[in-house]
Each structure stands twice: as C-alpha cells, then as structure tokens.
Amino acid sequence: MQEHDCSPLSDYIEYPEAEMLERSQSFYNDIKRRHSIRSFSDRPVSKEIIENCLKAAGTAPSGANHQPWHFVAVSSAEIKKQIREQAEHHERGFYEGRAGEEWLNALKDLGTDANKPYLEHAPWLIAIFSQKKGGITNTDNEEDKKTNYYVHESVGIATGILITALHNAGLTTLTHTPKPMSFLNKVCQRGDNERAYMLLIAGYPAADATIPAHAQVKKPLTDIATFL
Numbered sequence: 001m002q003e004h005d006c007s008p009l010s011d012y013i014e015y016p017e018a019e020m021l022e023r024s025q026s027f028y029n030d031i032k033r034r035h036s037i038r039s040f041s042d043r044p045v046s047k048e049i050i051e052n053c054l055k056a057a058g059t060a061p062s063g064a065n066h067q068p069w070h071f072v073a074v075s076s077a078e079i080k081k082q083i084r085e086q087a088e089h090h091e092r093g094f095y096e097g098r099a100g101e102e103w104l105n106a107l108k109d110l111g112t113d114a115n116k117p118y119l120e121h122a123p124w125l126i127a128i129f130s131q132k133k134g135g136i137t138n139t140d141n142e143e144d145k146k147t148n149y150y151v152h153e154s155v156g157i158a159t160g161i162l163i164t165a166l167h168n169a170g171l172t173t174l175t176h177t178p179k180p181m182s183f184l185n186k187v188c189q190r191g192d193n194e195r196a197y198m199l200l201i202a203g204y205p206a207a208d209a210t211i212p213a214h215a216q217v218k219k220p221l222t223d224i225a226t227f228l
C-alpha cells in the first residue's frame with residue numbers, strides 16, 4: 001500500500017457470533033417493515049430528525065470519497081406546492097403517453113397516476129442531487145472543481161442509507177422520480193453542475209395508507225443470491 005496519512009480503526013465493534021446472528025435477523029425483521037406509501041399525514045416531523053438521517057446518509061461510501069451528493073430538505077409549504085405543480089405537470093405527460101405501454105403496464109399494479117397530493121401533505125420532501133464535479137472540498141469556482149467518480153453508484157448508496165435511516169427513525173417514505181426531474185434544480189436553487197437524482201417524501205403515514213399487493217412480493221433469497 002502506498003504511504004498515506006491514516007489512523008487506527010478504533011470504532012469497530014466485534015460482536016460475539018450469537019449476537020451477530022441475532023442482530024442480522026433483527027435488522028432484517030425491521031427493514032422488511034419498510035414500505036413505500038403514497039398517502040402521508042401532514043403531522044410535522046422535527047428538523048433535527050431529518051438532519052440526523054441526512055448525516056447518516058452523508059457517511060455513505062463514495063468514489064474517491066468525493067461525496068458527490070447534495071440533499072435539499074423542503075418543509076416550506078410554498079416550495080412543496082411548486083414541486084407538486086411541476087411534478088404533476090410532467091407526470092401527466094408521462095401517464096398520457098410518454099411512458100409507453102410496457103412501462104404503464106408495469107405500473108398498473110401499484111395504482112399510481114399523475115396526481116401527487118402527498119407532495120404537499122407530507123412534512124418533508126428531500127430532493128437529492130448528484131454532482132459530476134466537486135471533489136472532497138467543494139469550491140464555487142467551476143474551473144477548480146475536481147471530477148467525481150462513480151457518481152450514480154455513490155448517490156444510490158447514500159440514498160439507500162437515507163431511506164434506511166428515515167425508516168429506522170420511525171418515518172415512512174416514498175421514492176419518487178417525476179420524469180423529467182430537471183425542474184427541481186430551479187425550485188431548489190441548485191446549479192447546472194448538479195443533476196436531480198431522486199425525490200424522497202418522508203413523514204408519518206396517513207391513517208388510510210395502504211401498500212399494494214404487488215409491492216409486497218419480494219424475490220426469495222434463492223432468486224437474488226448465489227453462494228459459490
């Protein structure tokens with residue numbers, strides 16, 4: 001290994017094997033209660049909870065540790081309204097033909113359509129942006145910005161941790177990808193160097209929230225994993 005500045009791994013915790021087994025089972029039992037929902041309560045959620053979940057997301061591994069992400073957490077009613085109006089506008093085009101027959105058929109079992117009232121009901125919308133350039137210390141000077149690596153993969157991992165952290169905190173989420181999502185740059189005041197990656201809706205579920213039967217079918221381990 002090349003010489004580099006480093007420090008001992010001091011925060012690693014080794015659990016006895018029985019405890020590892022218990023922890024792995026109990027994490028699975030908990031994460032399998034995560035469901036995407038499309039009906040949120042307007043009950044407020046404190047900013048501190050969202051901040052902690054974002055800090056958890058910010059610990060994600062990333063190409064060359066460039067952390068090519070930016071999260072815009074929106075609780076402003078005015079901005080949520082703008083996001084809903086624009087998302088519904090684009091989604092109408094999607095559902096009225098742009099998606100194509102095959103994609104619309106794949107969505108049938110989820111019961112989704114162009115109406116997104118939850119974009120205003122939910123207490124928090126988290127717009128996630130990816131950065132093609134920036135490096136580990138971001139600078140406002142475009143010329144000085146370093147190339148980021150494995151941007152898509154890195155932001156995907158950070159988003160996964162964020163969803164898990166929100167679930168762990170006791171919140172429900174929806175991963176939403178209005179198509180196209182570029183309107184989010186303007187609404188969230190992010191520059192051209194950033195690309196809207198995903199919109200997460202987070203909050204308490206509405207009393208009548210449901211989960212589609214289609215979404216409850218998860219492939220068995222034998223289908224998703226191979227041990228060699």
Ligand SMILES: Cc1cc2nc3c(=O)[nH]c(=O)nc-3n(C[C@H](O)[C@H](O)[C@H](O)COP(=O)(O)O)c2cc1C
Pocket residue numbers: 034035036037038110112174175176177178211214215216
């Ligand atoms: C990348 C991605 C994009 C998604 N986009 C949407 C979306 O635009 N609208 C929506 O209602 N659900 C969307 N979903 C949610 C999926 O429909 C949902 O994850 C899937 O049906 C499985 O349900 P579950 O999350 O409850 O396990 C998206 C999920 C992912 C991972």
